[in-house]
Amino acid sequence: MRLLSGRNRVCGAIAGSLFCASAVAQNCVNETITAAIPTDASIALQSYSYCGGNLSVVAYVKNVDYDKIVTLYWTNADGVSTPLNAFTLGFQSQANPDWSWELWGASGSLYPDGITSFVNITYQALDVGQTYVQQLGQKVIATGAAIPNSPQPPVYTAYATPKFFSDDITQWIAANNNSEAGISKTRMFNNIDIPGAAPGTVIAAQSYTAPDYAYHWVRDASLTMDVVNTMYSLTTNKARKQFYQNLLFQYAAAGAQEQNDPGLQTGLGEPKFNLDNSIFTGPWGRPQNDGPATRAITLMEFSYAYLASGGSKQTVREKLYDSNNYPKVAPMIRDLQFVATNWSSPSFDLWEEEPSDHFYTRMVQRRALVMGSQFASFMGDSALSKTLSDAAAALSATLSQFWDPLRQLILYEYGPVMRGKSSYKDIAVVLGVLHGYAGDGVYSYTNDQVLVSAYQIATSFLDVFPIATSATKDANGNPLGIAVGRYPEDVYDGVSTSLGNPWYLATSAMAELLYRASIEFATSTSITVTTTSLPFWKYFAADVNVSTTTYHIWDPQFYELLAALQGWGDAFLRRVKYHTPSNGHLTEEFNRVTGQPQGAADLTWSYAALLTASFARETARANLLYPTEIANL
Structure with a gap:
């Protein structure tokens, strides 16, 4: 979750040559571009192999500083270069004995974009503020297996056809203190205002070493406090x-304190703070521009709830909204203005690994702007309302770039392939919808x-996680949903880098999306299956003879499709249940092979995600008193 170090690559340099284990069987050819360490440059593409649609590259990088970004750009099969047609390389090894030169590389599939020629390779030496470029104009030679003309996303056959809500899940998340929902509530609140911490702060996890999550992350805290609201x-x-009200006002005041910290390095895009609410100044992936948006969303939701509970509008203005006149306690205006000004700027993603334009970030920013425009108008601030509305419209116009019609996928980011994530699949897309949909x-x-x-995201893990x-199936023969991680190429194991694992919050997110989809379909009284959504229904409603048509509330298939969403939602929660220890404590991850919990202990977000999925489930069941019963525990 908080990974900053480099990752291992499929290909490596051996004695100055590129070796790819997967390339041997295909008779791949390695093309040398620069035979030796250059004497008149600081960056040079050493070699590449474009084999069966997979590109592997190695470059010489002069070791002028520690923080480096090395990116290779190319033209796609249409001869066009877009932000998607690039690799960000990672460190592989030293290139000479004195470490004055290093070998950096990358490897990944180029489906379905293809490649015709290399444009250039750039090297940003961040510590010394220098950028070096090697212009290439190099035609790329394809070797190995033929590249399909029209590659299609993989098709998976469902291993189960669950239907309807299940009693075992109803009992597991029942509204009592001994259920998993009750335990999750207790453990989540144990991580808010912990002893010795500043009021209004949320510790990310009860994990102080390996990994050290004893910090207040702006994003994690806002998602947690949204559950409190x-x-x-x-x-x-x-x-x-x-009790809840006091916590929320303390949280707002803590946010204002964070905004005014003199040590901010990237303005309100600072990702985390120490538990005394002072700024964390060490190296980190910054800025992270989703935090101000999610905090503003949470505080606007609280404002409406507070007013509905008899609170005064003036108190909202003084303690939540008006950062101009009450800057020490009211963070909302500053957060909203920051989003309006900075939404188009690249920032690090919610996993804190990659600077780019991210779908998750854009979605929560959009929701903050849409809600903010309405809220500013409600507060009589017409000028700010228009500023936010204009920004929302401009941002909304960019969302279509994340849809890739060839991949039939919403891309998690619109930018170069980083950290080997050439699949462009990330559960962040689902989280972006859950946290960023503006209704x-x-x-x-x-x-x-x-x-x-x-x-596509969920089924991609069938090929990655043995578990x-x-x-x-569980011990009673009930189907388990797919174990879902962050992204297929993940190597973060909860402590360091080896092999990534499924995450509790990611698996809960899939359950929540299916529950919320069932609610929305039931409300609309029809389900239209298109050629785009057909693969989804073919998998999650495999025993329904589904076709591209509209199923109305009077059609039997309509209820079968709803039942499939409900059954699979329970299957995903059952996967979480299956890997939850008997004491109910949720960590960050569970092992990809054994299913045993690992990573950060008592991750706050794991509990929050379980609760929001449970709320969605019981709403889909028309058990409308359930959230109240949990709140009253």
Whole structure:
């Protein structure tokens, strides 16, 4: 989750030559571009292999500083260079005995973009503020197996056909203190305002070494406090309500303190703070521009709930909204203005690994701007309302670039392949919809592109995690949903780099999306299956003879499709249940082979994700009192 170091590559340099294990069987040819370390440059492409549609490259990089970004750009099969047609290389080894030169490389599939020629390779030496470029204009020679003319996304056959809600999940998340929902609530609140921490802070996990998550992350805290606000808005217990309210006002004041910290390096894009709420100044992936957006969303939701509970508009203005006149306690205006000004700037993703234009970040920023425009108008601030509305419109116009019609996928980012993520699949897309949907039809839970992307992302882990296929049923024969991680190429194991694992919050997110889709479909009283969404339905409703048509509420298939969404939602939660220890504590990950918990202990976001999925499930079941019962515990 907090990974900054480099990752191993499929290909490596041996005695100055590029070796790819997967390339041997295909008779791949390695083309040498620069035979020896250059004497008149600081960057040079050493060699490449373009074999069967997979590109592997190695470059000489002069070791002038520590922080480097090395990127290779090319033209695609149409002879066009876009932000997608690039690799960001990673360190492989030293190139000479004194380490004055290094070998950097990358490897990945170019489906379906293709490649015709290399444009250039750039080297940004961040510590010394220098950029070096080697112009290439090099035609790329393809070797090995033939490249398909029209590569299609892989098609998976469902291993189960679950239907309807299941009693075992109903009991597991029941509204009592001994259920997993009750335990998750307790453990989540144990991570808010922990002893010795500043009021309003949220520790990311009860993990102080290997890994050290003893910090207040802006994003994690906002998502946690949004769950607190849900409980505040629905509880019928007076003491509970006052308790939640106090926490939320403390959280707002802590946010304002963070905004005014003199040590900010990237403005409001600072990702995390120490538990005394002072800025973390060490090296990190910054800026992360989603935090101000998610904090603003949470505080706007709280403002409405507070007013509905009898609170005064003036208190909202003084303690939550008006950063201009009450800068020490009210963070909302500054957060919204930051989003309006900075939404188009690249920033690090929610996994803190890659600077680019990210779907998740754009979605939560859009929701903040849409809500913010309405809220500013409500507060009588017409000028700010228009600023936010204009920014929302401009941002919305960019969202279409994330949809790739060839891949039939919402790309997690619109930019170069980084960290070997050539699949462009990331559960961040699903999280972006769950956290960023503004309720106005733009990338809703039932959007065709969202559904097919969720299908592709979830099924991609069938080929990655052994536990996803070795354990497909629980002890009672009930189906387990797919074990879902962050992205297929992940190497973060919860402590360092080796092999990535499924995440509790990612698997819960898939359950929540299916529950919310079932709610939205049921409300709309029809389900339209298109050529885009058909693969989703073919997998998650495999026993329904689904076709590209509209199923209305009077059609039997309509209810079968809803039942499939509900059944698979429970299957994904059952996967979480299956790997949850008997004490109910949730870590960050569970092992890809054994299924045993690992990574950060008591990850706050794991508990929050379990609760939001449970709320969505019980809403889909029409158990509308459930969130109130959890809030009253």
